[in-house]
Amino acid sequence: MSTSVSINILQAAAKRYGTEPLLVLPNGATVDLSKGYIPLLARYTFEDKAAQGLRKRKAGDKPENPIHFSALELVRDNSILLLTGPSGSGKTTFAKHLCHILASSGFSNARPLPRNDLGDIKEENWGASRLSPCYFSLSGTESLKRLADVTIPQLLGASGSQHEHLLIVLDDLQTAGDELISVLAKTLALIRERTYTRLLLLGDTDVLDHWSFTAVVRHELLPLLECQRREAVRSHLNLDPSTLITTGMGEAASNPAMFALAVQANHSGNCAEELLDAWLSSTHSQPDAASLLAERSYKLIFHNSLTTGPTEMSLAAFQPNPALRSLTVQRLLAARHLADLTPQIAVDLFRDQPHASDDVLRSCLSRLSSLHRSGVLVDGLLGGTPADAKRAALLVAGLIPLSAEIESKVMKLLLEIVENGDCSAGEREKAGRLLSKYGDPRDLTELAEVPAGSFMMGSESHPNSQPLSRVSLERFRIGVYPVVNRDYAAFVKQTSREWLSPGGKDPEKANAPATDLTWHDSRAYCQWLTERWREEKKIGLNEHVRLPSEPEWECAARGGRDETGTEGLAFPWGTDWQEHTANSDETGFNTTCAVGLFPRGLSPYGCHDMAGHVWEWCSTLWGEDMTMPAFQYPWRDDGRESLDAPDHVRRVLRGGCFSSPKLKANCTSKVRKHTWQATELDLTCRPSSANMPIISDFKLPENASALGRYTTNSTAPLFITFTTSDHPDTGESWCPDVRAALPRIIAAFSPSSAPEMAFVEVGQRPEWRVPTNVFRTKWNVNNVPTIVRFELSDGELKETARLVEGEILDEKRLRGLIRNNQ
Structure with a gap:
């Protein structure tokens, strides 16, 4: 058979896909693929694409509704695409519908498409060249090898001679086993050489989450929207527009395979197990037929090694539904049978066939829990090896009610998964979400000590990071973790500050970084946190929380390493990129x-x-x-740390984000953003602190004669700095003179040899302007900031010198005041 005929055969097969049955209605009638396909959406939104990890929002702006890309548009926009979803999510249906349309009439017209359940409609337009579809469903490693070594090279050769543009579809990628990445690499290399050839890869999320596909665009499919399901039920059942639709509206029915069962059974589909039982009752009324079907699925999954991919079942004896070919339905059937067996059988399957058993066991546990019979099985699952126990914790956590003792054990195991890093990235990510729901016990406000010293700042990887130069820093502390949602939410609750982060209140994201923060939000949070931590005695009264400067951030990230790698990059762990070290583009989470x-x-x-x-x-x-950048390297004190620059002057962002490749996810790369701009996914602040010898218990007395009890050295002067109270909304002083002088004051009083000093806040602008306030009448302070020096004279502390406002900016005069030669 010639390769050109093979292309024609694949085209002919694709045309026939449109007549394959997709849905079975309650009356037994079938709806084929061409009439029943519901366009699938992806989690990826138009805002995601526009933002590229850096969303823009001005204060007061309301978040836009998420407009999701369709699966078709992602194929259109990417020459190589991996679409993942759980079993039954419609991956095969989408691929076959796409191939059918391309092989038949093509996508001639744009069509309106719901993009969310909020009523937003946007046209879906193919807009790409005509492609000849070549669909392949994998059935193991050998089938992929044959395709990579023989079939695909021949197809590409033939398409070149015939000037055809191909769409090659590889479905059920999860069946390829441990050699998937190495075998697929051959095909990827060939496709990248062909400008007009596209490659669509499809597979189950649960399996492919553990794999890293280099330079392959990856997206996950959404479940069916309620509005999509409602319209499909109304159309296929010929219901009046005023009819209240309940069929297929439940959470379980958002999975397309389960939706197919819900339609045939005329069931809401709230619970997967209840939906399956209702479908069996409506379609398998003969004695023992349902039990026989459940037992058959159990044997196929666990004894015939049919753990992945579609299983061709003999459905002649039963009322067929195409959804039966879905592994998600087979697993539910197998779980129905397993629930009637002894718990030890389920435990043995969990340990002997981990990939096959997890979803079956979840459904089995749900069934047993509803009958209050799950305790023995849970104990058995958690009682194996440490590795088995961790897997079991991921399985049972949040699934069914647990005793306090078991819940405590599960939490401990989840914490080990998160902290030890010995499980896959996907397992750790799941453990993190579950731990968040239970209440993450870690101290996520912990501070790391960065000692005084110098480090090499910059790299050769980008002009904005050059030249490399040595920078000296005083000691400071910095957050071990980015600020997380639960901590920033406490600030928002207490201050009523606006926060539009879509994930801010998600119980599974409480331990994820707080995002959608402007620079002003971050500074206000630091100011609030300063007061809170002082009250909690987490920091001293001589410390304050603030955003790190750019050198402080880089020093905390790279430490004292002077060298960079072959690409001129530096990473927190060393000079060369390593896998499993960061939530970056290479990891594929595509979210926090x-x-x-x-x-x-x-x-x-x-x-x-x-x-x-x-x-x-x-x-x-x-x-x-x-x-x-207007402020070039080497870093120096040239105004780049000014806190009162206008908002149109951008500030520095560091570290990269989850969608950043290694060229940005490192210690030296930086970008810029307006201070009023925020993002939904990428910003946070790290608290840091600086030391000054501040008198921690100082309270301003009635007069200077009572100051003596605050001095520890009778010959040393005492200094009082009269300053403003920071504004609760901005987190900074309302007085520009204070904002300008504060960095000089901190620098002057931070050295270990500096004298003691007390801060006195005069309040906000309205109270400060009152002529009779105590600071003006009893202490003769009429300007802020004011630094007053007191010294012992004739047995009494008396004022001997002071600096006010702009005088403090004169470094010589400030140094003279402290050294007593003013």
Whole structure:
């Protein structure tokens, strides 16, 4: 058979896909693929694409509704695409419908498509060249090898000679086994050489989540929207527009395979097990027929090694429904049978056939829990080896009610998965979500110590990071983790500050980085946190929380390493990129996750998530030109740390985000953003602190004569700095003179040899302006900031010098005041 005939055969097969049955109606009539296909959407939105990890929002802006891409549009826009979804999510149906249309009439017209359940409609348009579809369903490693070594090279050769543009579809990728990546690499290399050939890969999320596909665009399918299901039921059952639709509206029926059962059984589909039982009752009324079908599925899954991919079942004896070919339905049937067997059989299957058993056991546990019979099985699952126990914890956590003792054990196991890093990234991500729902016990506000010293800042990887230069820093502390949702939510609750983060209140994201924060949000949070931590005695009264400067952030990320790798990059863990070290583009999460899931990516000072995950604000200015930083390296004190620069001057962001490749997810890459702009997915702040010898218990007395009890050295002067109270909304002083002078004051009083000093806040602008306030009448303070020096004279502390407002900016005069030569 010639290859050109093979292309024709594949085309002819694709045309026939449209007549394959898709749905069975309650009256037994069938709806074929061409009439019953519901367009699938992906989790990826138009805003995701426009933002590229950096969303824009001004204060007061309301979040836009998510407009999801369709699966078809993602194929149109990407030459190589991996679409994943759970079993029954419609991957094969989509692929066959796509191939059918391409082989038949083609996509001639745009069509309106619901993009969410909020009523947003947007046209779906193919807009790409005509492609000849070549669909292949894999059935194991050998089938992929034959395709990669023989079939696909021949097809590409023939298409070149015939000037045909191909769409090659590889379905059921999860069946290819451990050699998937190495075998697939051959095909990927060939496709990348062909400008007009596209490759669509499809597979189950649960399996492919454990694999990393280099330079392959990856997206996950959404479940069916309620509006999609409602319209399909109304259309296929010929219901009046005013009819209240309940069929297929339940959560379980959002899976397309389960929706097919719900339609035939005329069932809501709230619970998968209830839906399956209702479908069996309506379609298998003969004695023992349902039990026989359940037993058959059990044997096929566990004894014939049919653990993945579609199973061709003999359906002649039963009322056929195409959804029976879906592994998700087979697993539910197998679980129905397993629930009637002894618990030890289920435990043995869990340990001997882990990939085959997990979903079956979940359904089995749900059935047993409803009968209050799940305890023995849970004990058995958790009682194996440490590795088995961790898998069991992932299986039972959040699935069914657990005793307090078992729940405590499960939480401990989930914490081990998160902290040890010895499970797959997908398992750790799931453990992080489950731990969040239980209440993550980790101290996510922990601070890491960064000692005083110098480090090499910059790299040769980008002009904006050059030249390399040595920078010296005082000691400071910095957050071990990015600020997480649960901590920022406490600030929002207490202050009523606006926060539009879509995941901010998600119980599975409480331990994920807080996002959608402007620079001003971050600073206000730091100011609030300063007061809170002082009350909790987490920091001293001589410390304050703030955003890190750019050098502080880079030092905490890379430590004292001077060298960079072959690409001129530096990472928290070393000079070369390593897998399983960061939530970056290479990992494929494409969203935030619990913090601290990548212990191999820890920085030298013990900081997590400093490469990838979320972009992080720094205090440092970038400049007005978005393409070129106004403040070049080497870093120096030239105004780039000014806190009162206008909002049109951009600030620096560091670290990269979950969609960043290694060229951005590192210690030296940086981008810029306006201070009023926020993102939904990529920003957070890291608290850091600086030391000054501040008198922690200072309270301003009635007069200077009572100051003596605050001095520890009778010959040393005492200093009082009268300053403003920070504004609760901005987190900074309302007075520009204070904002300008504060960095100089901190620098002057931070050295270990500096004298003691007390801060006195004069309040907000309205109370400060009252002529009779105590600071003006009793202490003669009429300007802020004011620094007053008191010294012992004739047995009494008296004022001997002071600096006010702009005088403090004069470094010589400030140094003279402290050294007593003013």
